Amino acid sequence: MIVGVPKEIKRDEYRVGILPVGVEEMVRAGHQVLVEEGAGLGSGLNDQVYEKSGAELVATATEIFGRADMVLKVKEPLPSEWPLLRPKQIVFTYFHFAADRRLTEAVLNSRVTAAAYETLRDVQGRLPLLTPMSEVAGRMSIQEGAKYLERPQMGRGILLGGVPGVAPAHITILGGGVVGANAAKVAAGFGADICVLDVNMERLRYLDDIMPANVDALFSDRHIIREQLQRADLVIGAVLIPGAKTPRLIERADLALMKPGSVIIDVAIDQGGCVETSRPTTHSEPTFIVDEVLHYCVTNMPGAVGRTSTYALCNVTLPWALGIANRGIERAARELKPVARAINIMDGEVANQAVARTFGLPYNKRFEG
Numbered sequence: 001m002i003v004g005v006p007k008e009i010k011r012d013e014y015r016v017g018i019l020p021v022g023v024e025e026m027v028r029a030g031h032q033v034l035v036e037e038g039a040g041l042g043s044g045l046n047d048q049v050y051e052k053s054g055a056e057l058v059a060t061a062t063e064i065f066g067r068a069d070m071v072l073k074v075k076e077p078l079p080s081e082w083p084l085l086r087p088k089q090i091v092f093t094y095f096h097f098a099a100d101r102r103l104t105e106a107v108l109n110s111r112v113t114a115a116a117y118e119t120l121r122d123v124q125g126r127l128p129l130l131t132p133m134s135e136v137a138g139r140m141s142i143q144e145g146a147k148y149l150e151r152p153q154m155g156r157g158i159l160l161g162g163v164p165g166v167a168p169a170h171i172t173i174l175g176g177g178v179v180g181a182n183a184a185k186v187a188a189g190f191g192a193d194i195c196v197l198d199v200n201m202e203r204l205r206y207l208d209d210i211m212p213a214n215v216d217a218l219f220s221d222r223h224i225i226r227e228q229l230q231r232a233d234l235v236i237g238a239v240l241i242p243g244a245k246t247p248r249l250i251e252r253a254d255l256a257l258m259k260p261g262s263v264i265i266d267v268a269i270d271q272g273g274c275v276e277t278s279r280p281t282t283h284s285e286p287t288f289i290v291d292e293v294l295h296y297c298v299t300n301m302p303g304a305v306g307r308t309s310t311y312a313l314c315n316v317t318l319p320w321a322l323g324i325a326n327r328g329i330e331r332a333a334r335e336l337k338p339v340a341r342a343i344n345i346m347d348g349e350v351a352n353q354a355v356a357r358t359f360g361l362p363y364n365k366r367f368e369g
Helices: 020-028 047-052 061-067 101-110 131-148 178-190 201-210 222-231 252-257 267-271 301-327 329-335 337-342 353-359
Strands: 002-005 032-036 056-058 070-072 090-093 113-116 170-174 193-198 215-219 234-237 263-266 287-290 293-296 343-346
Touching: 002 061, 020 032, 020 047, 020 301, 032 061, 047 056, 056 061, 070 301, 090 301, 101 343, 101 353, 113 337, 131 178, 131 234, 131 263, 131 267, 131 293, 131 301, 170 178, 170 222, 178 193, 178 215, 178 234, 193 201, 193 222, 201 215, 215 222, 222 252, 234 267, 263 267, 301 329, 301 337, 329 337, 329 343, 337 343
Parallel strands: 002 032, 002 070, 032 056, 070 090, 090 113, 170 193, 170 234, 193 215, 234 263, 263 293
Antiparallel strands: 113 343, 287 293
């Protein structure tokens, strides 16, 4: 199989879809790997290390898409890449279809096989290709929250951990999954006062057992959320329903409950966001203010720490990419159920129920494991 790795073109995206060791493993398995020139520079990986590992360096993304049987990426294809997609081609990347109807329709019309990292679910029910980026985003959410709570950034002027005689910041985390747990862990180290909200009682019991004393785990409902918004200096949106649009937990009217200068970091923005007033932003222009509340809604948070994120991501994607390359997508879907679950769109049909339900599209369950 010819495997192609284009340079990411999303604004402020510094990750790359394969490591040099991944190229070497692909070549050892009998595959040809094309890497676009400069694709790894944002992660500190120059063209020479890819070439030494057996990659063929290619000058343009057009050639990558034109020759590759499978394209490995990090972020979803952007509009300028849509015309490059070819029928029967496999594209293995983060898609987050539920947040973008235009992307969904473009991929349907292209008749590629869209295998999404974020819906590849293993036999234990975990999301192994989403987890490392959720870990990065969760930890970054506190780092970014601390920065934007500073007064020069239009925040309240609050130090997360306070100082003796001055109370620490109160942080509300909506969702106790991987993002929420990692955010809570980092925030606890700062000495903040933290409350994690979730609707899964088993998860809340687990968090209550493992988290330090400055982290409370509460059952989430509308009353608790509104109560927390009145206290919060920093709110982290960490909600996920795999493949589906994120439920809206904070409405525009709820912002009136929050203190002027408080901050919302909506990590869920990739799947549409859990705050009514959220809209996608970039690392270059990460924030905006609505009703005196600062919003940070960057859709590719881990892209800012490209080296860490690329290694964390490619460590987990490579075995699955090899599994697909070695078998082809049809056989891989039959023999590797997680791969079947990753297939969101195939041959012009939606193969993921959550995506189909989001847009009211027909659903072909033959492909979903």
